[in-house]
Amino acid sequence: MLAKSLVIFTGVGLLAGLLFGIYLIDVKNTSQLVFVDGNSISIVTEKSDFKLGETIKIRVVNSGTTLLTFSDTSYGLRVTGLSGILMYAPISSQTISTLEPGKEIIFSWDQIKNDGDPALEGLYKISTNAIDSFGHKVEKSTTVTIWK
DSSP: OOOHHHHHHHHHHHHHHHHHHHHHHHHTOOOOOOOOSSSOEEEEESOSEEETTOOEEEEEEEOSSSOEEESSTTTTOEEEETTOOEEEOOOOOSOOEEEOTTOEEEEEEOSBOTTSOBOOSEEEEEEEEEEETTSOEEEEEEEEEEEO
């Protein structure tokens, strides 16, 4: 017969594992695209974890119902470390760009930083910002992890 304490600790461990798993599923929810009424912008990647050197496809989507205006042709896209240091921004011209509701623009980042060095493993923040038709600033960011 099994000891009472072994059964209790095993039961508590199984229950804790189940609850922690459910919590992680909610926290690690990768649905990054939600359409709303009003101004909204979304950044969508095909997944949140990437291998070192893997190309990251980034979609900037106008997920609202108002026209968004960007100051240049990079659509405000920036990839930074969590400390805020700029790692990558697409080459752009100072031409004002717009994105109509429901439309998207796609960028690819090959994990090469602006200085020509490859990105290291770690967490990176991908962000963008725009101005809506009423003059309000709209911004969004997401994080991705690069693994070895």
